[in-house]
Structure formats: structure tokens, C-alpha cells
Amino acid sequence: MPTSSSPVDVDAAAAALGGAVVRTPLVASPALSERLGCEALIKAELLQRGGSFKLRGVLNRVRAMSADERARGVATVSAGNHAKAVALVCAAEGIPATVFMPRGASKVKVDAVRSAGATADLDNDDAAVAFARLAAFVDRTGALVLHPFDDPAVIAGQGTVGAELIADRPDAGTVVVPVGGGGLIAGIALAVKARAPGARIVAVEPERAATLTAALAAGGPVQVEHQATLADALAPPSVGELPFAICTRLVDDVVTLSEDELVGGLRVAYADCKLACEVGGAAALAALAGGRVDGPAPIVAVASGGNIAPADLGRLLA
Amino acid sequence: MPTSSSPVDVDAAAAALGGAVVRTPLVASPALSERLGCEALIKAELLQRGGSFKLRGVLNRVRAMSADERARGVATVSAGNHAKAVALVCAAEGIPATVFMPRGASKVKVDAVRSAGATADLDNDDAAVAFARLAAFVDRTGALVLHPFDDPAVIAGQGTVGAELIADRPDAGTVVVPVGGGGLIAGIALAVKARAPGARIVAVEPERAATLTAALAAGGPVQVEHQATLADALAPPSVGELPFAICTRLVDDVVTLSEDELVGGLRVAYADCKLACEVGGAAALAALAGGRVDGPAPIVAVASGGNIAPADLGRLLA
Numbered sequence: 090m091p092t093s094s095s096p097v098d099v100d101a102a103a104a105a106l107g108g109a110v111v112r113t114p115l116v117a118s119p120a121l122s123e124r125l126g127c128e129a130l131i132k133a134e135l136l137q138r139g140g141s142f143k144l145r146g147v148l149n150r151v152r153a154m155s156a157d158e159r160a161r162g163v164a165t166v167s168a169g170n171h172a173k174a175v176a177l178v179c180a181a182e183g184i185p186a187t188v189f190m191p192r193g194a195s196k197v198k199v200d201a202v203r204s205a206g207a208t209a210d211l212d213n214d215d216a217a218v219a220f221a222r223l224a225a226f227v228d229r230t231g232a233l234v235l236h237p238f239d240d241p242a243v244i245a246g247q248g249t250v251g252a253e254l255i256a257d258r259p260d261a262g263t264v265v266v267p268v269g270g271g272g273l274i275a276g277i278a279l280a281v282k283a284r285a286p287g288a289r290i291v292a293v294e295p296e297r298a299a300t301l302t303a304a305l306a307a308g309g310p311v312q313v314e315h316q317a318t319l320a321d322a323l324a325p326p327s328v329g330e331l332p333f334a335i336c337t338r339l340v341d342d343v344v345t346l347s348e349d350e351l352v353g354g355l356r357v358a359y360a361d362c363k364l365a366c367e368v369g370g371a372a373a374l375a376a377l378a379g380g381r382v383d384g385p386a387p388i389v390a391v392a393s394g395g396n397i398a399p400a401d402l403g404r405l406l407a
Numbered sequence: 408m409p410t411s412s413s414p415v416d417v418d419a420a421a422a423a424l425g426g427a428v429v430r431t432p433l434v435a436s437p438a439l440s441e442r443l444g445c446e447a448l449i450k451a452e453l454l455q456r457g458g459s460f461k462l463r464g465v466l467n468r469v470r471a472m473s474a475d476e477r478a479r480g481v482a483t484v485s486a487g488n489h490a491k492a493v494a495l496v497c498a499a500e501g502i503p504a505t506v507f508m509p510r511g512a513s514k515v516k517v518d519a520v521r522s523a524g525a526t527a528d529l530d531n532d533d534a535a536v537a538f539a540r541l542a543a544f545v546d547r548t549g550a551l552v553l554h555p556f557d558d559p560a561v562i563a564g565q566g567t568v569g570a571e572l573i574a575d576r577p578d579a580g581t582v583v584v585p586v587g588g589g590g591l592i593a594g595i596a597l598a599v600k601a602r603a604p605g606a607r608i609v610a611v612e613p614e615r616a617a618t619l620t621a622a623l624a625a626g627g628p629v630q631v632e633h634q635a636t637l638a639d640a641l642a643p644p645s646v647g648e649l650p651f652a653i654c655t656r657l658v659d660d661v662v663t664l665s666e667d668e669l670v671g672g673l674r675v676a677y678a679d680c681k682l683a684c685e686v687g688g689a690a691a692l693a694a695l696a697g698g699r700v701d702g703p704a705p706i707v708a709v710a711s712g713g714n715i716a717p718a719d720l721g722r723l724l725a
Contacts, residue, residue: 111434111435113434116431117430117454119456120456124486133434136435136682139437197678229647343512359683360515363458363684364683365676365682366681395681397676399678399724400725401725402677402724403720403721403724404721406721407716407717
């Protein structure tokens with residue numbers, strides 16, 4: 090079983106995942122390129138199975154489970170995209186799954202978890218409570234905690250996004266990535282810097298859930314006071330320990346965005362880029378379109394997810 | 408100058424367009440594949456510059472214009488996507504452009520035409536009136552009519568969609584394409600059948616604008632009585648002469664969809680495929696998701712455009 094001292098092996102993850110994940114396209118964006126005056130591309134990870142990058146990390150972790158671990162099942166905490174990925178992977182592999190979600194989790198994500206056959210526990214006022222109840226559940230059941238970001242196998246799985254990106258464009262100058270717990274950016278930073286050491290990695294997070302900014306200021310992960318953000322996918326109580334250790338070495342810049350800037354990014358995603366993102370999934374596009382990103386071209390924005398209720402989307406776009 | 412007796416040369420178009428168009432991705436759709444029980448892919452042509460496939464045909468035609476023709480300018484009729492492509496290409500090439508659009512044309516499309524610097528004439532009750540007024544304008548000005556679909560250079564440009572598709576997946580079994588005037592499907596059918604003669608070509612059109620169905624029944628293009636459809640991009644008064652001649656040889660099946668089926672396809676595009684389509688642009692997805700397409704796998708649906716006002720989209724998805 091991987092532990093936080095295990096190496097993060099992106100190449101092994103790429104081999105393990107094989108054809109079970111979508112090799113998502115790196116899409117040219119003439120509209121963003123014209124706006125910025127330099128070449129902009131989008132790694133369209135919202136086109137991944139399950140509608141977000143999360144499947145990669147979950148599948149890589151689950152494939153390393155023993156038969157005994159599989160029998161005891163999997164449990165996790167997630168606002169939605171990780172939960173959906175856990176539910177899909179566990180259903181496919183015949184593993185019982187229980188997901189602790191904050192009470193206000195997006196209904197479309199809760200429904201996705203339940204329709205895949207997993208148990209969704211919503212009796213949690215916020216993510217911190219959900220983590221505490223997860224710990225109690227695991228004590229009782231012996232289930233394996235499939236952490237959404239603080240796990241080397243999960244980070245390695247997410248890193249395959251970066252490996253694909255550099256395989257498609259070895260000359261990528263700047264890679265812009267949304268941050269919640271930091272698993273995606275940590276994996277991408279490791280994969281990109283190993284392949285293109287000169288590439289710049291820019292983190293983007295909501296002002297209202299600036300977990301990486303807080304961690305960098307404090308010298309380590311700290312609990313961030315909970316404030317509601319439309320980018321529900323980017324709002325865990327803190328960045329992870331292992332992601333932080335990687336980000337502090339490899340992330341070159343951190344951009345924080347207001348709620349208005351995030352919604353502006355959503356509109357850019359739809360109107361200019363024709364990608365049906367969720368708010369958090371469009372955060373890198375928001376930073377780019379808003380002129381908040383410095384770095385050499387070509388600039389790649391990772392569009393990380395698209396799980397949003399149609400009615401919520403309609404309200405935000407109207 | 409190409410005429411309707413010129414050959415439709417897709418290879419020459421591909422060479423002429425080069426890097427000026429986006430080589431759009433052929434995206435795996437696990438959600439559609441699971442629903443259908445066979446491999447389904449999406450040619451995501453809504454990610455093209457200008458938000459639809461139209462740029463290909465326009466650019467291919469404009470690049471063949473003489474200096475004298477360029478000075479007299481370009482005129483056309485379009486409900487929007489062709490108009491936007493004409494405006495973008497003519498702006499880039501310094502050619503005056505006038506577009507006759509039906510009065511009810513989508514505001515987002517009219518705005519796109521005007522913001523690119525072209526003249527949009529909206530004094531037209533419907534597309535038939537627009538075509539008549541175009542003829543009078545051309546008599547006065549000597550402008551070149553850049554027909555949205557009844558032109559071999561335009562059809563050849565659209566055919567590059569099919570050439571890319573088969574280059575990516577030479578084993579494509581069935582290709583599903585929305586039909587308005589028929590330029591896209593004619594070009595794709597020529598390109599696909601030349602490269603993969605066994606592949607099946609399926610046309611999809613709105614019941615309320617079933618121009619190809621009417622033409623096939625009559626043995627040639629006929630004016631279809633105008634009925635409003637949410638798929639505004641698929642509602643010219645009739646299919647073109649040259650597209651019809653190609654389709655009658657190469658199209659294997661025609662599916663017509665109700666307005667409810669079209670909106671269902673829009674929802675599939677957003678919720679399952681994460682692509683920000685317009686209604687007409689999602690018609691092939693609608694046919695596929697609705698179980699209306701027969702043919703061997705892998706099945707490729709062409710998502711042809713994404714130009715829809717955010718407020719309209721919000722209303723349809725809510």
C-alpha cells in the first residue's frame with residue numbers, strides 16, 4: 090500500500106491506467122490566443138470519464154489495492170468530483186464505497202455518486218466534519234481511506250495529465266492549474282518539470298478558499314476558514330501535506346480569484362472555448378482570460394471538470 | 408473561380424487551410440459509449456475557430472479569390488455560423504463583407520458578425536427573402552456570393568472534417584452529421600467514403616426543417632415550408648443542388664428529430680459530453696443518444712457548432 094513516503098511515480102501510473110482513462114485533447118483556443126496575444130491551449134480534462142480529472146488518481150490507487158483491502162471497501166471525503174470518480178471506479182471493480190460529502194454538496198454530484206451505487210453520507214455540516222466522521226467510520230469498518238489528494242498514488246494518477254500535455258506539446262512554456270487540495274497541481278508539476286524543466290507552473294485558487302496561499306504563508310498546510318465559493322470543487326479545508334511539499338518546490342506562482350472573476354471564466358469557457366466547465370473547472374481559464382497569468386507561451390490552461398447542475402449553469406450564464 | 412461543375416477537392420482544401428484552422432479533436436465519449444453499448448466518439452468541431460465548422464469552407468473559398476474579386480467584396484446569406492465565419496475570414500483578409508440574415512437570427516451570431524467588422528443586413532423576414540435581397544445586392548455591387556453550401560470549394564473545405572476524422576480513426580464504422588444546406592455532410596461523405604468506403608454516413612435534420620428528406624422524396628432540392636426550430640443553424644429554405652447530388656449517392660440514412668429530441672441532445676452534450684453545443688450543433692449527439700442511429704461501431708457524431716446565447720442556453724438547460 091502506498092504511503093505518503095512512497096515515491097510519486099507518474100510513469101507507473103500512466104502504464105497502469107492505460108486505456109481505462111480518456112487521453113484528453115489539448116485543444117487550441119484561437120479566442121484565448123487572440124485575447125492574450127500569444128498561443129493559448131486548453132487541456133480539456135473535463136472530457137475525462139466522470140467529467141473531471143479525478144478518475145485518474147482514484148483508478149491508480151484502486152488498482153494497487155489487495156484482495157483483502159477490496160473486501161473491506163473504500164471510504165472517502167469529497168465535495169463531488171472525487172466522490173463521483175470513487176463511485177464509478179468502485180462500481181466497475183466491485184468494491185463497496187462510502188463517500189462523506191458536505192451537506193451543501195452539488196446535487197448533480199450527489200446523484201452521480203448514488204446512481205453509480207455508492208453510499209453518500211451527507212450528514213456533515215462542512216468538509217472538516219466530514220473528515221472527522223470518515224475517521225470514525227474507518228475505525229469501525231476497516232475501510233481503506235482513499236484520500237482525494239494526500240496520497241502518492243492519487244497524485245501520480247493526476248500527474249498523467251501533465252505527462253500527456255508535455256507529450257503533445259513538449260514546448261509548453263506555462264501550465265495553469267486549479268488548486269483545491271493540491272493533488273492535481275502536484276502531479277502535473279512533477280510530470281511537467283521532469284519532462285520540461287523550464288516550464289512555469291501557475292496555481293489558481295478561489296480567494297474564498299485560498300488553501301495554497303495560506304499554506305505557503307504559514308510554511309505548511311493550515312485549515313482555512315470556510316467561506317462558500319461557487320468553485321465548490323476547489324474548497325477543501327486545507328491543501329494536503331504531500332501536495333504542499335511538492336508545490337512549495339515546483340509551483341512558480343499562485344493566483345487567487347474573486348467570485349466574479351471565477352464566473353467570468355465560466356463565461357469564457359462557454360462562449361469563447363465551447364467547453365461545458367463547472368466554475369472550479371474553469372478557474373485556469375478565468376485566470377488566463379483575466380490577464381492574471383505571467384509566463385512564456387505557449388500557455389496551457391487545465392480545464393479540470395464539468396460537473397455542474399444545468400439549472401445552476403443556466404443561472405450563472407443568464 | 409470554382410463553379411458547381413468544379414471537382415470537390417478535399418485534399419487541396421486540406422493543404423490550403425493548413426494551420427489556419429484548428430485540427431479539432433476526436434474525443435472519446437465514455438458516457439455515450441456506455442449508453443449505446445458500443446464505442447462512440449465525437450468530432451468536436453464546435454472547438455473550431457469561430458465556434459463552428461463553417462470557417463473551413465469559407466477560408467477555402469476565399470483563398471481562391473482573385474485580387475479583383477477581393478476588391479469587390481463578398482456577400483452571403485446565413486442564419487449565423489456561416490455569417491460569423493465570413494466576417495472573421497474577410498476581416499483577416501481585408502475583404503469587405505455583407506451578410507443577409509433573417510430578422511430572427513440569433514443575437515449572439517449577429518453580434519459576432521458586426522464585431523468582426525462585417526455589415527449585417529437583418530431586413531429579411533426569412534431566409535428566402537434574404538436570398539432574394541442578396542441577389543439584388545450582388546447585381547448592384549459585383550460582390551462575390553460566398554454561398555453557405557452550394558459551392559464546391561466550400562464543400563471541399565467542410566470535407567476536411569471528414570479527412571481528419573478518418574486520419575484519426577481509419578476504422579470509423581458510422582459517421583453521423585447534422586444537415587442544414589448539406590455542405591458539411593456532402594464534404595464529409597466525400598472525404599470519408601474516399602478513405603473508408605465501408606463507412607456508413609447518417610444525416611440528421613430537424614423535423615421542422617427536413618430539407619434533405621424533402622429533396623430525396625422529390626428527386627431534387629425543394630423549398631421547405633418554414634417552421635421555427637431551435638436548431639437555427641439547420642434551417643435553410645432547401646438543401647443545396649451540389650450537396651444533394653453528393654448526398655443522394657453517398658448518404659446511407661436520414662434521421663429526423665423533433666424539437667424535444669433536439670433539446671434532449673443539447674442536454675446530453677452538456678451533462679454527459681461536457682461540450683457547449685448549440686442546438687443544431689448537438690443534433691448528431693441527439694440522434695445517437697436517442698437510439699436513432701443504426702450502423703457499425705465505432706460511431707462518430709459530429710458536434711458541428713456552439714454559438715448560442717448564454718441566456719438561451721440557460722433557459723433550455725434549466
